[in-house]
Amino acid sequence: MGDYFQTIVDLDATERDAQELGARVLEWLIAEGIVAAERTDCVLGGDGYGHAPGPHFTKAVEEPDPVDLWSNGLHVQTGRTVFDSGQGDAGAATCPLCRTEIRLVDEVWEPIESAWDPFKGRFQDWAEGGGEGIVHCPSCGGSSGIDRWSWEDDYYACGHLGFTFWGWAELSSDFTRDLGRKLGGHRIAVLRGKL
Ligand SMILES: [Zn+2]
Incomplete structure (x- = not known):
């Protein structure tokens, strides 16, 4: 336990x-x-x-x-809080605009560094209230606040x-x-x- x-x-x-x-x-x-x-x-x-x-x-x-x-x-x-699930990592993030799911971990559940690039520092920007934590989607190129992205198993929530x-x-x-x-x-x- x-x-x-x-x-x-x-x-x-x-x-x-x-x-x-x-x-x-x-x-x-x-x-x-x-x-x-x-x-x-x-x-x-x-x-x-x-x-x-x-x-x-x-x-x-x-x-x-x-x-x-x-x-x-x-x-x-x-x-204003970035809630997270504690131990482990988020498996994937889904763009609110095009619904493309971006895998964030590999098959042995290790974070994929490059996949995280669009999200780096964005939670912090949003949590501090100084910015919206804008993420540029690598799939559709659209921009949206990190609080609008969804995370596999609800790992994160803003x-x-x-x-x-x-x-x-x-x-x-x-x-x-x-x-x-x-x-x-x-x-x-x-x-x-x-x-
Ligand atoms: Zn997108």
Whole structure:
């Protein structure tokens, strides 16, 4: 066991509405008994504080495991963030304009240096807010912000709002869909990773 986490990222929330949307979803999760209302020392990310599983947390997961209540919290993150899946590498990136998939790793899962060239430094540009992290697609030649690219297995996601569940069993697709609905039907990415 490592420190397993799942992050649901809202891909459409803006800097301005992230806080309010985060509060709305949290309120729903507390009302459903999926997480506890108070923040306790129970997560590994951020400041270590989060919401422990509530009495009905099993509503959110596929196959509930017995949970260790100490390290299984929810952390809500707002603000411009490049979310990633921790260990490993992204396998491929897909252009939002031409939908061409660009392989980023070879058959033994080693990063392909040249394939990464169009993306170098772009996450940083976007995260720092100084630029949009414009990527020139090697396939169609079009330009688009790195936040609009999609990544195999949702390895990365650029957004202003993310819900990280630490150590929870696999979140069910019904649950992630309901959460997306609470976000006003925004597009979401679901990252699954380990620290
Ligand atoms: Zn393209």
